[in-house]
Each structure stands twice: as C-alpha cells, then as structure tokens.
Amino acid sequence: MNTPDPLSATLSALADPTRRAILARLARGEATVNELAAPFDISLPAVSRHLKVLEQAGLISRGREAQWRPCRLEAAPLEAVAGWVERYRRFWDGSFDRMDDYIAQLTKGDPDGDRH
Template sequence: MTKTVEDPLSRTFAALADPTRRAILARLTRGSANVGDLAAPFDMSFTAVSKHLRVLEGAGLVSRGRDAQYRPAMLDARPLAAASAWIDDYRVFWGDSFDALDDFLAASATNDDESGERDAQ
C-alpha cells in the first residue's frame, strides 16, 4: 500500500530522497528530455524511469509536454524554492549555534590565558 503525501513540501522531499530522481532532475537542468534520454545513463527500463518521472510530476518538479508521440519532461524548479526556504531556516539556527560556540570558545581561551598568567606570577 502506497501512502499518499498531501503536503507539498513533504512530496518534494520524498521525490528528492531517491538518487535516481535527483540525477534525473540534474539532467533536466540542461533542458527537456524524453524517457529514452533520461534512461540512458541508468541500468533500468523505460518503465522504471517513467515511474520515477511520475513521482517527480506528483511533486510538481517535472512537467511533461507532448511532441508528436514523445512526451518530453521539463524541470519545474518552483517547489525547490519552498524546500530551500525550509532549509534556510535551519541554516540560520546552525549559524547562530556556531556563533555562540565561537563566543564560548573565545571566552574560554581568554579565561585560560588569564589563569595561566596568574599561575606564572
């Protein structure tokens, strides 16, 4: 049974969780491609690549066009903006944490220097 994820951010991260899908997105940054083009670097069937494309489409990361009998896939990076914003919130947290650690270490070094000078006297 496949669980359907309703939250767009969760769908984005679920789609990005697979290295094959990330490689497909990386390929699509160079322009649209059909299933055959996308399957070429992988040891997998066109059907398997199509399944990965469906997951990426469900997350809104890929759109499919129609060119005669071909359905080229195109990158739609808009959902990545929300993922990036979410990650940026944690980048601020880690930056603040590292700044506090720097302050603590600087204060500790100053205290060690001062106690070392007193011990030398």
C-alpha cells in the same frame, strides 16, 4: 488516502538517487523519457514510474510536441525546500556563532587557548 503536503512530496521524491540524477539531467534542459533512461541500468517502465513521482511532486512537467513529450524541470518545489532549509541554516549559523563566542571567552587572555 491522504495526499502529503507539497514539502513532504518534494522531499520524498528527492529521497531517491535515481530521481535526483534525473533532475540533475533536466537542469541542463528538456529531455525525452528515452534520453532520461539512457544512463540507468533499469527498465523504461521503471524510469516512467520515477518520472510519475517527480511529476506528482511538481518537480517536473511534461510537454507535448507531436509524438514527443519532453520533460522539464520545475523550480518552485525546490525553492520551497531551499526556503525550509534556510530557516535551519540560520539556526545552525547562530549556534556556531554562540559556540565561537563561548570558546573565545574560555580562551580569553590565553593566546594558546590552554586552560590552567
């Protein structure tokens, strides 16, 4: 079985709203599996499966403190997604700037923007 590239693994993990909610909670600080499961109406094993996907994507890590295994958010994969999206934001910003210039040319000399 082929392992997806890191960006694909991150985007796949982020595709699920439960996993995004877990990451939002972890953005506030470490939490146990039970703490992460509390707001959801799903089983503890289901939450554990979500955590496994997040961990495999590198979005979370699990520590070990005696019997407690806190989960924590890992920022690096999110930074990679942000960098990937940034390239496209610059593209769209440039497209909108060109569209603004084009509209300005169309309406040049007509303060109401009406074309005759």
